[in-house]
């Protein structure tokens with residue numbers, strides 16, 4: 001075994017996906033929609049496979065199928081307010097996962113530090129380590145301002161301490177990973193919060209790896225601000241997206257990076273020496289999906305307008321279910337996910353004296369086995385030594401059909 005694999009052999013998804021398949025009847029664990037993708041995308045898929053373009057079954061350009069990089073450059077050019085070159089400012093990857101992997105491999109050397117905001121999408125830590133880097137963690141903390149009675153906590157109430165954040169930057173800092181909207185909390189970082197991060201990146205000449213896979217899933221009229229659009233940031237930011245989240249097709253594994261050529265050239269080097277290129281047909285279909293959305297941009301029948309509306313209702317439905325049984329939801333401003341506080345929720349989870357396993361993890365496993373409901377413990381999204389800092393929360397995915405959310409509600413209400 002190569003040294004770089006030490007300590008990164010366990011994977012929460014491998015474990016929980018298996019448990020959910022074995023025990024759960026209602027799966028609100030791993031984040032994926034159980035509703036179908038939009039019709040226009042399914043139709044494009046059928047057309048792509050049955051049509052005359054038989055070259056869609058063959059190799060395409062290494063760094064992205066031309067129609068896809070072109071439309072991505074057009075759309076993100078518009079969103080970022082700058083002209084993007086499809087060939088040098090955009091690269092297509094096998095999901096956002098590969099985009100992240102390429103970034104760490106391309107920029108992180110032995111001894112480099114990478115700042116990660118907790119709670120974080122779990123793969124950042126092992127990926128930084130595999131590149132030889134050292135992750136440096138900074139927590140979002142729930143702020144206890146003047147609470148209105150009966151008011152639920154929001155993901156916006158989890159915040160960074162500016163002085164603490166500043167203290168994490170040093171001459172060893174190579175990059176910070178930003179994930180807004182954030183998995184698992186659903187926090188959508190405000191412009192002010194992003195400016196704080198941006199100023200520190202500029203001051204310390206650090207890169208920003210900006211994981212924006214939930215960019216279209218933002219609720220209550222909140223604005224998703226792209227950190228690459230802030231002053232001084234374009235040149236030092238790689239923005240990452242995912243067709244899986246954008247079009248509700250997580251199984252397609254099409255992702256992308258957008259950024260300056262000075263950074264993307266190195267990402268291309270990693271890509272050409274590992275994956276080389278992604279499946280042609282799915283890239284073609286995703287390109288058509290984006291073409292359609294580009295033409296309907298901001299209009300009521302745009303999927304990017306409709307999906308968040310539907311998702312917000314699903315969120316509210318799950319909030320109701322959880323409140324009714326005494327789990328305290330942190331209402332997310334974005335994403336597929338909702339984190340709920342289970343500290344006052346009565347259950348029969350057996351006490352295991354001296355167990356290292358955080359309570360939320362034992363609770364989630366017990367709930368899956370005894371109630372058939374799958375969710376993910378929040379401790380999953382903390383590094384090893386911090387797993388017990390916030391160990392009485394679980395994450396539910398609400399990107400689900402009405403019937404699935406109803407089935408979850410039935411389990412919860414019966415259990416109460």
Ligand code: PMP
Pocket residue numbers: 031094095096097098121179183211213241242243244245250253254255
């Ligand atoms: N980043 C975040 C924050 C995620 O939640 C996920 C999981 N979907 C990914 C990256 C990976 O995305 P993909 O499925 O496109 O590889």
Ligand code: GLN
Pocket residue numbers: 013029030031032183
């Ligand atoms: N991003 C999804 C989640 O957080 C799926 C992760 C995965 O399958 N590795 O649940």
